Amino acid sequence: MDLTRPRIFVMMVSVALIAISACNTSPSTPTETRLKAPSAGEIQRAYTMKCSLCHGNDGKLMASKATDLSISTMTAEERVAIITYGKGTMPPQKGILDGAMITGLAEYIESFRD
């Protein structure tokens, strides 16, 4: 009886399990706490992807009934709230973007004001 074969099989299975567990680091979710605040570039990219569709690159597009961000008088807290929870056709970002990014966007769009 050949005893070496089952051993090789067991070895291969353990190697495979180690390899699988090594790869099984959970992908970072947006709600996870990040170590660093988002950079200006990251905030701008998030704006382009999540906001410019309705608000445009300068905040003035007003598509899908979006308000003109350049004439907005909302406080920073109000902006954070509307970005987090959405309003009307504006989609909420809660659970999609993290708090630091939402605050970053609220600051970023203030630069659209004339």
Ligand code: HEC
């Ligand atoms: C699907 C279109 C749409 C997208 C995408 C969108 N918005 Fe809006 N946004 C709106 C609409 C519509 C309103 C007006 C809501 C209301 O008052 O009923 C609005 C209002 C706002 C306001 C309030 C301005 C004011 O003074 O009235 C802010 C701030 C804002 N959006 C920021 C953002 C940011 C930042 C993003 C990206 C995370 C974003 N929006 C994505 C449609 C959109």
